[in-house]
Amino acid sequence: MSRLTVIALAAAALAGCSLIRHGTSQEVEFTSEPDQATFVILGRQHTTPAKLDLPKDDYRIVFSKPGYEDQEVMLTRQISGTFIWSVVLGVVAAGIDIVTGAWKEFVTTKVHAVLVEKPEVAVEVATIITSEPPGAEVSIDGASAGKTPLRVTLKWWKADREKTLTFRLPEYRPRTVKLPRLEPALNAPLEEDPVTASVVVRSMPADAEVWLGGRRLEKKGGAVDLVWRPKQRSQIVELKRDGYAPQKLEIARDAREVDAGTLAELEQQVTFAVKLAPAEAQVEADGAVVAVKDGRLTLPWRSSRAAAVLRVSHPGYVAQDVTVTRESAAKAIEVRLKAFLPKAP
Secondary structure, eight states, rough: HHHHHHHHHHHHHHTOOHHHHHTEEEEEEEEEEOOOOOEEETTTTEEESSSEEEESSSHEEEEEEEEBBEEEEOEEEEEOOHHHHHHHHHHHHHHHHHHHHHTTEEEEEEEEEEEBOOOOOOOOEEEEEEEESOOOEETTTTTEEEESEEEEEEEEETTTOOOEEEEEETTTEEEEEEEEEOEEEEEEEEEEEEEEEEEEEEEEEETTTEEEEEEEOOOTTTTEEEOOOOTOOOOEEEEEEEOOEEEEEETTOOOOOEEEEEEOOOOEEEEEEEEESSTTOOETTTEEOOOOOEEEEEEEEETTTOEEEEEEEEEEEEOEEEEEEEGGGGSSSSEOOOOOOOOOO
């Protein structure tokens, strides 16, 4: 073979420029929106963004990310521009490119996948809602749900972290409670909301005090304030006044005025020290003879009684009337009768 032939064959071999310039593989950049999507190529899993040196071939690539739809992208090959020159320059060069695979190149070396977020699916949780006491109206995030106890199926979306439950029951304070995400049960103890109402209490005498549970209630214009607890339908108060028997009175919840009537007077025994002259003189109180013993006289006494009139008498003496009060018991009562002197003829 001549020297010129050798040189020509060498030139032809060098003309397999696709192989020389690009080789049998290419670097490809893989990106996604959002990033951190996974894909498998040649049996290995990768995560975007990534750069891989790949044999020049056709690839079906599927990008995946939790919460997003899978996205499929085709990476394909085409005839390399340098392979055309290999054909022009000679069969040998073209043959080399064909045998090695250098005749092809990727259509693109930048693969980008735009992932679409999956339609949101709510998680449904059967939830039991109770209150103490039961029967409370419940609203969940502002929407009426029914009365306790109740069983509802709640939908939890991805962004939900808690739900707001409000409980309302007459005579109890409204209560708002947070239900944590996916919790299957909630119980809400309710606090009583006492109601205060005024009621006029009439009695004779009018200045009797009103007591409740060992505590004297303040009267304002004859009225007292009563505190009512839930489901309490009546209360028992006690009327007290010196010299009168305590009297219990039941007051209904819806009453605004009650009349206790006349209180029963207490009869007390009041003892007076008396000095009579003559000592055997007779004493009458309210027309009835009363005994004087050892210089002492005991009379029944009621609060309404302001005073008593004692008539002291003895044969041969002028009878004398003496008015005594309760305060008179603090000192001795002295009565000296005057002898009866007949008139001169």
